Amino acid sequence: MQTTRNSIHAAKAPAAVGPYSHAVRYGGLLFLSGQTPIDPETGEIVAGGIEAQTRQVFANLKSVLTAAESNFDAVLKVNVYLTSLDDFSAMNAIYGEVFAEPYPARTTIAAACLPLGADVEIELVARDPLG
Template identity: 50%
Template sequence: MTKTIIKPAQSAPAVGPYNHAVRVGDLLFCAGQIPLDPATGNLVAPDIKSQTERVLENVKAILDDQRLTFANVVKSTVFLTNLADFTGMNEVYARYFTGDFPARSTVQVAALPRGASVEIEVVAHF
């Protein structure tokens, strides 16, 4: 199978040696996105709702680049630095994923890059 590297121009800059997404066959594997503003490269406001919205807008930019939507997402993984933020994250998440939700895992982690409170990665199907 062919592996295609995806580097959307409108995405926030990567914070390490990785690509924003990789397409293999009919699957798009999106790297975990943190709440960086694509225009400035800076972390957005510290509250979980603002951070989750920015993360999902960053995911949306990758999906849009490939002419996909959140309806194409079959799996997501949410990383939170504090599970007390679960409810606030879910409120925003539910605005982006509607109808048939993808499979999802949510885990608490000790820390995330750049001091982010949330990171989300997705797998989408073409």
């Protein structure tokens, strides 16, 4: 089992907006930093409301998983942060398109605000296919 922390940089994900890694590989697990709905091409939050933002977040997470040689099937735990729980149903519908049964464990909470004015941020823990 791996006992050193190795960071993962995903070239196709938005650049980190602080001093952190896109993901860390450790002890047979992948820990993905929260992704917001930043378009990697423009560096801006996508327009179009919670549906467009949630889709962009999952696209960004997919880029990080791909860089780690993984995918959504390996996800064990999801943490979802919404600035309004009124957006839960719309986010949940898109979440249901991304994950299949058996679903990962999940926590969803309301956050007062998120980086760059995002309405949603999602972080993941997954099995490491290389670990």
